[in-house]
Amino acid sequence: MRRLRNTIYVTSESAWLRKDGANLVVEVEGAERGRAPLHLLDGVVSFGRAGASPALLAACAEAGITLSYLDPNGRFLARIEGPRTGNVLLRRAQFRAGDDPARATVIVRGIVAAKAANQRNVIRRALRDHGESLPPDAVAGLAAAEARLTDIARRTFVAAHVVALRGLEGEAAQVYFGVFGALVRVDDPAFRFGGRSRRPPLDRLNALLSFLYALLGHDCRSALEAHGLDPQVSASCTPTGRAARASRST
Template sequence: MKKLLNTVYVTTVNAALKKDGENLVADVEGKERARIPLHILASFVAFGPILVSPALIGACSGAGISIVMLDRVGRFQARIEGPVSGNVLLRTAQYRLARADGLEVARSFVLGKIANQRAILRRALRDYGAEMGDGPTKDLERAAARMAAILRRAQLGDGTIDALMGSEGEAAMQYFAVFDHLIRSPDKEFRWTGRHRRPPRDPMNALLSFLYTLLTHDCRSACESVGLDPAVGFLHSLRPGRPSLALDLMEELRAPLVDRLALSLVNRRQLRAGDFRWMDGGAVLLSDDGRRTVLDAWQSRKKEERLHPFLRERIPFGLVPFVQAQLLSRYLRGDVDGYPPWFWS
C-alpha cells in the first residue's frame, strides 16, 4: 500500500523555495523558516506569489514530487510534474471504456456520492436530533428518505449518463436544502442560503470551495500514482484543462472528507466569522490565519483511520483516494468485476 507521504502547503506571500542538498528549504525575507527532506514529500502546494528555484523544480520532477501553484484565493494556476510513468495498457483500457460505455463506473461514483451525503444527514439526526427541534428533525428525515429513493432509482436507472446526472443533481438539491440545519455555529454569517461557487459569497461556501480544491489535488495525484489519465473520466464530460477523472473520483469523497470537516471546524468554533474577508465584488475568502487553520485540520483529518468497506482493513483518510484509484485500475484490468465505491458510515 502507498505510504502516506506529506503535502506541504506554502502560504506566506513572497516566500522563496529552494533546494539545499536533499532538502526543500523555505526562506522568508532572507531567513530560513523551514527545512523538509525531499524523500518524505509527495507534493507541495504554493498559494500566491511564491518563488520556486529551478534546482528545486528539477529535483522534484525527478523524484516524482508534484508542484501545484494556486493563486491567493485557491484557484488553480499551474501544475509541474516529471515524466508520466503510467502503464500504457491501463490507459488504453481507460480510453476504450470512456469512449464506449463507462456507465457502470459512472453509476458507482454517483451511488457513492448520494449514499455518503445521506449518511451525513443520518449522522446529524443521530447525534443532534434531540436538540434540533421538530421542524429541522423532520426536514432532515424527509430529505434522507427522498435521497434513499433517488439512490434506488440511480441503481436501477434507465442506463444513461444523463439520467445518472439527473439523479445526482436531485440528491444534491435535497442535501443542500437542509444543510443549514447541520450548522451549529452562533455566528449569523455562517447561515446557509445555497451553494455559490464562482465566487463564493458567504463563509461556508468559501470554506467548502477551498477544501474541494485540496481534495481535487489529492484525487488527481491518486490517479497519476497508479498510471491513470486524470483528464479522461466517465461521469464528468471531457474538456480541455479539466481533470475529469479526478473530479469523478472525488464525488464520493466530498461529503465525508470535506463537508464533514467543514462542519466540524465551524461547529467547534475553530473558525469564526473573523477568519474570512469580504471583498468589494461580493466574494468571500478565507483570511491568511483562517487558511492556516483549515490546512492544519485537513492534514490532521487525513491521518485519521477508517475501515475500508471493500478491503475490510483500516486505512488513513488520506489514502482513500489512492486506494480508490487502485481499485479503479484493477477494474479496468479485469481483476475485479466492478468498481466498488467508498461508502462512509
C-alpha cells in the same frame, strides 16, 4: 502496498521554496519556517505568490511530486509536473473504457451512488449526535433529506446511462445543500449558508467549500497520476468532471 505520502500547503505569500540536499525548505523573509524530506511528499500546494527555485522544481519533477498553484482565494491557477510515467497498456485500457458507454456507466454509477450515500451518512450523523438540540423543523428537514438521498442512491443502480446518473447527482446535491445550513452548529452570521454558490462563491461558507474542493481535486488528480492513469480521461467520464470542464471552457 503503496505508501501514502504527504502534501504540503504553503499559505504565506512571501514564502520561497528551495531544495537543500534531499529536503524541501520553506523560507519566509529569509528565515527558514519549515523543512520536509522530498521522499515523504506527494504534492505541494502553494497559495498566493510563493515562488520556487529551479533546483526544487527539477527535483520534484524527477520524484513525481506535483506542484499546484492557487490564488489566495483557492482558485486553481496552474500545475507543474514532470514527464508522464506509468504503464501505457493501463492507459490504453482506460481510454477504451472511457469510449465504451456500458463500461463508463458502471464506473460512474459507483461514484454517484457513493457520493449520495456519503451525503446521507453526514445527515444521519448530525441527527444521531445533535438531533435533540436542533429545532423540530430542522430535524424534520434533515430526516426528509436523509430519506430522499437513500432513494437517490438506490435509483443509481437502475440508471442505464451516464446522462441519467448526472441528473441523479445533481438532484442529490440539491437535496444535500438544501439542508446544509442546518448542519452548521456555529451561531454566527458569518457562517450562515443560503445555498451553494460557485465561481465566485458568494459567502464565507461557500468560499470554504470551494477551497476544500480545490484541495480535494489536487489530491484526486495526484492519486490518478501516481497509478499511471490519465486524469483528463477520468474527469471526462464522470458527471462532475464533465460539468467542471464545461464551466471552465465558457
